[in-house]
Amino acid sequence: MLGSNDDEQDVMFFHRVDSDDIIYRAEKKSCKYIGKYVMGDLLGEGSYGKVKEMLDSETLCRRAVKILKKKKLRRIPNGEQNVQREIQLLKSLRHKNVIELVDVMYNPEKEKMYLVMEYCVGVLQDMLENTDHKRFPTWQAHWYFIQLVEGLQYLHSSGIIHKDIKPGNLLITLDDTLKISDLGVAEALDRFAKDDTCHTSQGSPAFQPPEIANGAEMFSGFKVDIWSSGVTLYNLTTGKYPFEGGTIFKLFECIGQGDVVIPDELEDQLVDLLKGMLQKDPTLRLPLESIIRHPWVIRKPPKTMERVPIPPLRGDDLHSMTVLPYLYDLHYGDQSSSTQYISEKQLKDDSMSKISWRTCCSVSSSDACIPSRTANHSVTLRLPSKSDGIILRRFIVSTRSLTSGCSSSIALISNLNLSIMALTDQ
Numbered sequence: 001m002l003g004s005n006d007d008e009q010d011v012m013f014f015h016r017v018d019s020d021d022i023i024y025r026a027e028k029k030s031c032k033y034i035g036k037y038v039m040g041d042l043l044g045e046g047s048y049g050k051v052k053e054m055l056d057s058e059t060l061c062r063r064a065v066k067i068l069k070k071k072k073l074r075r076i077p078n079g080e081q082n083v084q085r086e087i088q089l090l091k092s093l094r095h096k097n098v099i100e101l102v103d104v105m106y107n108p109e110k111e112k113m114y115l116v117m118e119y120c121v122g123v124l125q126d127m128l129e130n131t132d133h134k135r136f137p138t139w140q141a142h143w144y145f146i147q148l149v150e151g152l153q154y155l156h157s158s159g160i161i162h163k164d165i166k167p168g169n170l171l172i173t174l175d176d177t178l179k180i181s182d183l184g185v186a187e188a189l190d191r192f193a194k195d196d197t198c199h200t201s202q203g204s205p206a207f208q209p210p211e212i213a214n215g216a217e218m219f220s221g222f223k224v225d226i227w228s229s230g231v232t233l234y235n236l237t238t239g240k241y242p243f244e245g246g247t248i249f250k251l252f253e254c255i256g257q258g259d260v261v262i263p264d265e266l267e268d269q270l271v272d273l274l275k276g277m278l279q280k281d282p283t284l285r286l287p288l289e290s291i292i293r294h295p296w297v298i299r300k301p302p303k304t305m306e307r308v309p310i311p312p313l314r315g316d317d318l319h320s321m322t323v324l325p326y327l328y329d330l331h332y333g334d335q336s337s338s339t340q341y342i343s344e345k346q347l348k349d350d351s352m353s354k355i356s357w358r359t360c361c362s363v364s365s366s367d368a369c370i371p372s373r374t375a376n377h378s379v380t381l382r383l384p385s386k387s388d389g390i391i392l393r394r395f396i397v398s399t400r401s402l403t404s405g406c407s408s409s410i411a412l413i414s415n416l417n418l419s420i421m422a423l424t425d426q
Contacts, residue, residue: 089183
């Protein structure tokens with residue numbers, strides 16, 4: 001594009017810069033309170049919202065908060081109803097193997113809901129995916145399974161059917177205690193109900209029993225949880241699923257047939273337990289009482305293999321408390337005497353969270369940046385030499401802050417494609 005300005009004529013160039021040449025300035029942490037709780041960094045994110053760490057300023061207990069936006073819930077089928085159901089159920093539950101709901105807060109202006117829960121450091125699904133064979137040693141799977149059965153026994157004794165037991169809904173605390181979570185699709189039986197008959201199911205397809213796959217209008221709720229627990233145990237010990245299909249229709253067709261193939265390498269007692277829990281006929285499926293007394297459950301397997309560890313959180317194996325840097329900065333201020341920088345390559349090497357984004361910055365001959373309400377990040381770029389028609393400049397690039405919910409004060413950015421529009425004198 002050519003344009004004239006008195007005696008000068010400027011030429012606009014578009015140049016792609018190697019992301020390794022980009023240097024980010026460390027962003028100062030800002031301490032944020034939600035009620036009596038001090039907010040920490042991001043722990044995870046799901047379809048319903050984000051989960052962050054927080055600290056109770058009165059009891060100094062470490063907590064996790066699920067942040068839900070009403071706008072997002074409205075776009076999810078039965079989203080608001082599932083959340084309200086989960087809150088109602090969790091308020092009445094207290095067991096070592098069921099996640100505890102500590103507090104519920106609302107922000108009507110921002111239309112946000114905060115579910116404060118006990119702090120957990122890992123999810124069984126993430127632990128499985130972090131291993132080469134996608135499975136646990138038998139002794140470790142046994143330890144988690146007996147805790148699952150104890151938590152499930154408590155839920156059933158309270159008249160609650162979970163309906164979505166799977167590794168992704170089983171959390172682990174710092175002391176390796178398993179917690180059953182996500183009761184969004186659970187059902188509380190009427191206290192005057194004659195049995196555990198249910199009519200609806202919203203659980204994950206791969207963990208549904210044959211009666212649901214075959215379209216039964218009513219079924220035993222307790223036996224649904226038994227089946228999904230059996231599929232979970234199968235997954236923990238083999239790294240596979242008993243039924244698979246390219247589409248949900250093929251998957252349900254396989255589940256409906258109920259032909260379970262159990263690998264030969266599993267020990268006989270475990271095979272017997274899996275066959276009992278994965279019976280196609282729900283009336284023949286093992287009840288919880290029989291599972292608890294099963295020989296494989298009551299014995300303690302030897303530790304023949306190394307334990308599968310909980311995956312580190314953004315490179316931190318110890319899962320250190322992320323609230324402390326915010327509190328330190330609040331009370332003592334920034335202790336760094338000079339500006340700290342980190343390169344794109346360092347971000348990748350530290351296994352930081354990957355966020356793909358693109359920024360376009362228009363720079364005039366006076367190096368002014370586009371006015372914006374967003375945070376400013378210093379970026380130093382090394383462009384081609386002046387002989388190529390572009391000179392070396394220092395830019396202040398206006399970008400949206402991406403540091404919310406990070407374990408360090410550095411914006412978690414990777415794979416940055418930065419289009420630069422530079423005006424140079426001819």
